[in-house]
Amino acid sequence: MRIFLDCIPCFVRQALDSARLATDDEQIHEQVVREVLRLAAGLDMSQSPPAIGQQIHRLIRKLVGHNDPYHRILKPRKTGMISMTFDGTWHMRMSQCLLKMEIGI
Numbered sequence: 001m002r003i004f005l006d007c008i009p010c011f012v013r014q015a016l017d018s019a020r021l022a023t024d025d026e027q028i029h030e031q032v033v034r035e036v037l038r039l040a041a042g043l044d045m046s047q048s049p050p051a052i053g054q055q056i057h058r059l060i061r062k063l064v065g066h067n068d069p070y071h072r073i074l075k076p077r078k079t080g081m082i083s084m085t086f087d088g089t090w091h092m093r094m095s096q097c098l099l100k101m102e103i104g105i
Contacts, residue, residue, distance in 0.1 A: 002045060002046050003045050003046075003047060003048070003052060007049055007052075008040045011040060011053070012040070014053070014056070015033065015036040015060060016029060016032065018032075018056075018060050019032040019033075019060055019064065022060065022064040022066065023064050028063055032060055035059055036059065039055060039059065
């Protein structure tokens, strides 16, 4: 699989979306977009989209300064999960994130 020209705007949009999830700092958002555009300018179009995605996410981790740029959204979801206790009963760890989650009611 190779990259097509139509993939490039998607890479930029996905990078910006990821940067916004990782931080509220608009300067970092701008920096991510500029760096992804630089990366896109020198792309080897024979690479696969996942290979480019890996480079982009490596760049985002570097610019955001965190190994997991999604930690802000994943941590609350993990704490609000239903889990099974050692005695075999189900319980739910309640947290503020449960109040914010869309539960489809």
